[in-house]
Amino acid sequence: MATVSAKKNMIMVAAIDFGTTYSGYAYSFKDHYNKDPTKMYINQGWVAGGTPIISYKAPTVALFDKNKKFKSFGYEAEDAYSELAEDNEHQDWYYFSRFKMRLHNEKVHREMQIQDDKGKALPAIDVFGKVIWYLKDHLMKAMKKKNNVENKDIHWIITVPAIWTDSSKQFMREAAYKADIAGSQLTIALEPEAASLYCQYLSSETLHGELFNTESTGSKYMVIDLGGGTADITVHERQSGGKLKELYKASGGAWGGTKVDEEFRKMLIRLVGGPVFDKFCHGHRGDYLHLMRQLEMKKRTIKPETSGKIRMKVPVVLAELYTEETGESTEDAIKGSPFDGKLTWRTDKMRLDSTIFKSFFKECIDKIVHHIRDLLSKPEVNGTSMLLMVGGFSESEMMQDAITNAFKNCRVIIPDEAELCVMKGAVIFGHRPIAITSRVSRYTYGVNISPPFDPSSHPESHKVTVGRRERCQNVFNPYIHEGEKIDVGKEIVRRHITLNTHQTEMLLNIYASPKKTPQFVDEPEVELLGQVTVQLPDSDELIKVEVKMIFGETELRVEANEMSANQNNKTYTSFFDFL
Known part of the structure; x- marks a missing residue:
């Protein structure tokens, strides 16, 4: 790297x-x-x-x-x-x-x-x-x-x-x-x-008229990145020189715009059945793509105040497939369904109540609002009053209205062309990656060790005998704790020695957990993340190695240096392998 x-x-x-x-x-x-x-x-x-x-x-x-x-x-x-x-x-x-x-x-x-x-x-x-x-x-x-x-x-x-x-x-x-x-x-x-x-570089005109003061050191704001797949949320505090500090670990979930598509497809499946809908999707791909492109347009244009009927042109082949399979018409399909009286569908013309279409947004809106409310209650986020909505799904007026009404005490700011903020910002990040001064660890990272067995703190189930000594196996030895604030480039050093001569590779297991203080690497919610691999020269002596892990960047990094007096402190090739 x-x-x-x-x-x-x-x-x-x-x-x-x-x-x-x-x-x-x-x-x-x-x-x-x-x-x-x-x-x-x-x-x-x-x-x-x-x-x-x-x-x-x-x-x-x-x-x-x-x-x-x-x-x-x-x-x-x-x-x-x-x-x-x-x-x-x-x-x-x-x-x-x-x-x-x-x-x-x-x-x-x-x-x-x-x-x-x-x-x-x-x-x-x-x-x-x-x-x-x-x-x-x-x-x-x-x-x-x-x-x-x-x-x-x-x-x-x-x-x-x-x-x-x-x-x-x-x-x-x-x-x-x-x-x-x-x-x-x-x-x-x-x-x-x-x-x-x-x-940070936008004027108030490109932020829907809201003033987003980039000069105010110490001000806090939440970035709500709503894309097609995920809602990805972080909280930042402005530092001097236009730099940013993360206040709380990144969080979110699979609550993006595709959830609306899923709800629309569920409605069609409830009407015509899964087999008919699958036949339509796979056998009439062009018609299916046309329908989904039309849905995308409706998603972008529907507003909270929209009333009456939403008109969609549904490929006639879907109705024909349903009739071929069941012998019934689409009108028959609607009768007795939850959409009876709220939806009409004849040949290629579908008209559904706007309330039905708006309901497609409900699940992701509820989850996003609940999550933001939970974040704002965290002590680390206290004082955050600006919500910055970015990402393609943030351009939906349904989403904008939901966030604005749910958090009336906050200023909600939506940039023009919100879907391009990530892409443009990534270019700026490439020119000045040191703009982020610190982040918050999402996990506790560590390695497994086997210290001497202590009956006052170690369970019998983890006791093993190594040689003549009793040890406690699989103890989680942390490097960084979940929720810990980490300056970019923070270095954690551990010293190790090869077990054998002519050992050309040293492997260290790395574990991660969302829990702040896991005790053992074999307990629930602890995952073997991968290994640190240190490539060593063939030597007829044991090699002492200082392994340095660098936290706080977008990716974990690792360096390894030899410590033996006669090896001139060589730096060895080392890397994380999480795959």
């Missing part, structure tokens, strides 16, 4: 915002940043159905052919797959959408597979890697038309949710390696932090 100073010497920063539903990129040159940090280039020429769409991002969709070869991304992948489905030639192809959430919901490992829309699987690292490769390649082609910049000149930033685990962050890093982005050129940025940085 390159030093901060080495990356700062690169002439350009490029950020890839890898989202659950949409992804894009932005970049700026060092000299442009020095003149105006907000001056940057964002691609807005994504194409859907052969027609240019004024869009800064493309759907996070990847298409692979029957030979498992990557073919296309974004709108192009959606349209190509729809064409294949129309000719019933799509069965052997691989179509992946909204797969980023797999890194939030599951135990992440290097060999994990992800399933496409038909249940066929490919290695997750290849799918993520190809998406990063595509966005990188798209950017590089755009650059060649304007500037003579090579990959080696670019400091790449990839954004991830702050609530992600260390394993998920490392997975994204290794996916970037698959896209020929070297570790020396790569930095992982936390999404709400990036958005927070960007908003």
Whole structure:
């Protein structure tokens, strides 16, 4: 991993915002940043159905052919797959959408597979890697038309949710390696932090008229990053020089805009049944995509004061499939359902009460509001009165109204083009990564040790005899505690010695727990996070090693130095392996 100073010497920063539903990129040159940090280039020429769409991002969709070869991304992948489905030639192809959430919901490992829309699987690292490769390649082609910049000149930033685990962050890093982005050129940025940085540079005009005073040292505000997949929330305090301090550990959950889509699909499934809906989704892909794009538009435009009926054009084939399967009409499907009297559906015309459509937002709104209320009650967050809403889902007036009404004593600030705050902020973070001065640990990190057995504090179940001595096995020895405030670059040092001569590798197990003071590594809510690997030279003597772990950055780092007098204090290759 390159030093901060080495990356700062690169002439350009490029950020890839890898989202659950949409992804894009932005970049700026060092000299442009020095003149105006907000001056940057964002691609807005994504194409859907052969027609240019004024869009800064493309759907996070990847298409692979029957030979498992990557073919296309974004709108192009959606349209190509729809064409294949129309000719019933799509069965052997691989179509992946909204797969980023797999890194939030599951135990992440290097060999994990992800399933496409038909249940066929490919290695997750290849799918993520190809998406990063595509966005990188798209950017590089755009650059060649304007500037003579090579990959080696670019400091790449990839954004991830702050609530992600260390394993998920490392997975994204290794996916970037698959896209020929070297570790020396790569930095992982936390999404709400990036958005927070960007908003420091905005005027009140671009913050919906609200004054967001960047000069007021000590003021506190909450960053509510609402994306397609997650609600990712942090609390910051402004420091002198425009720097930021995290006051409470990043938190949130899977409460993004896709929850609204799920509720809409649940409604259709309750009407026509799962088998019919699956047949529609997989056999008539173009119609399904058209319906979901229409839903996205309705999600963005519905307002709290909207009344009457919401009109949607539902592909007639869905009604036809239902009639073929059951012999009934869509009117029959509605009768006796919870939507009777509130919804009409004839051929391709659906009209539903606005109250029904608004109810699709209820679950994620309730969870987000409850979580924010809980955070504001924390002593560490006391005095926070500004709520900064960023991310694509924050552009929904339903979400804005819900947050504003739930927290009337707070100022709710929503930047114009809130969906771009993370991407633009990631570029700024690449130019000045030291803007974040301290963070709060989400976990207690430590290693397992076996101290002498103490009957007054150790249970008999953990007693073992090693040689002639009684020891307590699997004791959790912490480095950093959950909730602990950590200055960026905080170093924790442990000293170790090899057990054997000619030992060329030292492995230390690293454990993590959301509990503040776990006692043992084998108790509930303690997870083997991975290992610290220290590569050593072949020696006929035992080697003393000082292992230094660096906390407080977006990723954990590790260094190892030899301590023996006759080894001249050599530095050895060392790394975390959480996969």
